[in-house]
Amino acid sequence: xxxxxxxxxxxxxxxxxxxxxxxxxxxxxxxxxxxxxxxxxxxxxxxxxxxxxxxxxxxxxxxxxxxxxxxxxxxxxxxxxxxxxxxxxxxxxxxxxxxxxxxxxxxxxxxxxxxxxxxxxxxxxxxxxxxxxxxxxxxxxxxxxxxxxxxxxxxxxxxxxxxxxxxxxxxxxxxxxxxxxxxxxxxxxxxxxxxxxxx
Numbered sequence: 001x002x003x004x005x006x007x008x009x010x011x012x013x014x015x016x017x018x019x020x021x022x023x024x025x026x027x028x029x030x031x032x033x034x035x036x037x038x039x040x041x042x043x044x045x046x047x048x049x050x051x052x053x054x055x056x057x058x059x060x061x062x063x064x065x066x067x068x069x070x071x072x073x074x075x076x077x078x079x080x081x082x083x084x085x086x087x088x089x090x091x092x093x094x095x096x097x098x099x100x101x102x103x104x105x106x107x108x109x110x111x112x113x114x115x116x117x118x119x120x121x122x123x124x125x126x127x128x129x130x131x132x133x134x135x136x137x138x139x140x141x142x143x144x145x146x147x148x149x150x151x152x153x154x155x156x157x158x159x160x161x162x163x164x165x166x167x168x169x170x171x172x173x174x175x176x177x178x179x180x181x182x183x184x185x186x187x188x189x190x191x192x193x194x195x196x197x198x199x
Contacts, residue, residue, distance in 0.1 A: 036140075036147070037140055039173060040140055040147060040149065040168065040173065043168070043173050043198075044129075044130040044133055044134070044149070045130065046198050046199075047073070047126040047127045047129065047130040047198070048073060048074075048075055048127050048130070049073060049074050049075065049198070049199040050071070050072075050073050050126060050127075050196060050197060050198045050199060051070070051071065051072050051073075051196070051197050051199070052070070052071045052126075052175075052193055052194075052195065052196040052197070053068070053069070053070055053071075053083075053193075053194045053195040053196075054068070054069050054070075054071060054124075054191050054192065054193055054194065055067070055068055055069075055191070055192040055194060056068075056069055056124065056189065056190070056191050057189070057190040057191075058188070058189050059186075059187060059188060059189075059190075066085075067082055067084065067085070067088075068082070068083040068084035069081060069082050069083060069124075070083060071124070071125060071126075073125060073126070073127050074199075076096060076097055077094070077095070077096045078094070078095045078096075078122065078125055078127065079092060079093070079094045079095075080092070080093045080094075080124065080125075081093075089106070090104060090105045090106050091103070091104050092104070092105075095116070095122065098114070098115050098116050099112065099113070099114055099115075099116060100112070100113040100116035101113075123161050123164070123180055123189070124189070124191060126166075126175065126178070129149075129151070129164060129166055129178065132151050132153065132164065133149060133151055136151050136152060136153055136154065137151070137152045138150060138151045138152070142170060145169075145170045146167045146168060146169065146170055146176065147167070147168040147169075147170050147173070148165055148166070148167055148168075149165070149166040149168070150163070150164070150165050151163065151164040151165075159182060159183040160182045160183075160188050161180055161182070161188065161189075162181060162182055162183040163180070163181040163182075163185060164178065164179070164180050164181075165178070165179045165180075165181070166178050167179075174193075174196060174198075175193045175196055176192070176193055177190065177191065177192050177193065178190070178191040178193075179191075
């Protein structure tokens with residue numbers, strides 16, 4: 001009789017512990033196992049060398065602007081070329097070390113800024129996202145067959161760029177979309193990766 005009573009109590013306690021753990025698992029939404037998390041972290045480290053064609057949407061209080069761009073990142077060099085709309089097509093921005101170069105082949109214009117301090121704040125690039133992931137509060141979870149990497153930037157950062165969400169394909173781990181939100185969690189910039197090659 002004592003053994004039966006003990007067994008019933010033991011099963012009851014195990015059931016409660018299981019329910020609590022399961023509830024916390026569902027609440028957190030984090031159903032990424034450690035090996036997947038390690039794969040994601042390894043992929044983020046590879047964002048120092050890539051080429052991508054992207055579609056960028058920038059929202060403000062009054063309007064929404066769309067751009068098609070090409071990004072090239074190689075170690076400490078990054079380049080962004082605007083492909084569309086036509087009125088700013090061929091505008092190119094290059095960053096190398098702490099030198100910013102703005103070029104426009106249509107206008108035969110070139111402007112160079114030495115000791116450019118905002119180099120690390122270029123939020124449209126995946127290498128910046130990678131650096132922020134490893135240096136700020138972040139989490140990884142799965143949602144609608146996508147792996148979501150969420151970053152919360154520190155309180156002293158830009159209020160327009162406070163939260164970042166990078167969506168990876170759950171099977172190929174290829175970047176699909178980057179959403180940047182402001183301090184009130186409203187989308188500010190959205191980037192769709194139409195074509196990307198990580199080198």
